[in-house]
Amino acid sequence: MFKIADANLAISRLNFQKQYTAAEWDLIRLGSIPASMDDKWIILEEHGCVYFVRSWTGRLAYKVEFTVGPDGAKARSAMANIRPAEIDDAWRTYYARMLEWLIGYWLLGHDWTDFPKAPAYHVPPRIELVRDPLPFVAGVDAVAYGAKDTGAMGGGAAAAILAAAGEELVREARRKLAGTSRRIGDAVVTDSFGLAKSGIMQVCHIVSIMTNTPQGDWCPHPDKLYDGVKLGLEQLARDNAGTVAMSALATGEGRVKPADAAKFMLSAIRDHQLGQGKKVHVVLSLPAYEDYEAFEALSSRF
DSSP states (O other): OOOGGGOOOOOEEOOOOOEEEHHHHHHHTTOBOOSSTTOOEEEEEETTEEEEEETTTOOEEEEEEEEEETTEEEEEEEEESSOGGGOOHHHHHHHHHHHHHIIIIIITOOOOOOOOOOOSSOOOOOEEEEOOOTTOOTTOSEEEEEEETTOOOOSHHHHHHHHHHOTHHHHHHHHHHTTSOOOTTOEEEEEOGGGGGGTOOEEEEEEEEEEEETTEEEOSOGGGHHHHHHHHHHHHHHTTOOEEEEEOSSSSTTOOOHHHHHHHHHHHHHHHHHSSSOOOEEEEEOOSHHHHHHHHHHHTTO
């Protein structure tokens, strides 16, 4: 069940300032619950905010805040749940038009012969650098982190993801990793379990740490991080993830220099984004300053 309070919102502001009568507002606040699989939208109102949710995925698409008075309601702000770096002005105009259609046709029953037409292109995927820690990056479909060969999740980004997703995540990661070589550069994608309530539907486990070696737990082959990132992004693309938040791999327990991790990871991301087929927008989650500094220094080359 979609929980409005838990929505992990990316805020792309839209130019949407419509006025509705009191009678229209009464219809708008009734919302819409799907009667069949053909109904693509769940629309809910709460405290003057109207939420538009894709019924098949449970992902929040739009949010509109209204000022409500005795004569009706006026939209005072509207947003699309997509990171600003992923859209341009033409797409913002399209999303605002979609909101107008959803309210006018879907909720108010107005005749509408001119269905909004999306731009005939997609904004190319990018690489973003942020200081927000995983899994608390807004507006992403998936998260990716440096996994241990055993599938155990403890410390850093792995621990935070596990705390939000629940123990089922570890069991599923171990099950899927058992079908790989469990070497640096392997990657598997699992369901997100408890993270789904915030719009994160997949977790990508990229093997970055070998355990129980004579040198302890570490990353003996940093160059293989390239393979893991590229493989993980290819799998996420096949699973229709549009945006992933990814931590720096193996720069802590793995003892990989941040500059080396940045070189291999950024190369893999760029090669993925320049290749054929569906691509994933990548948000690099770099709360540690030394990681952020290293990735920022190299990012202009990619």
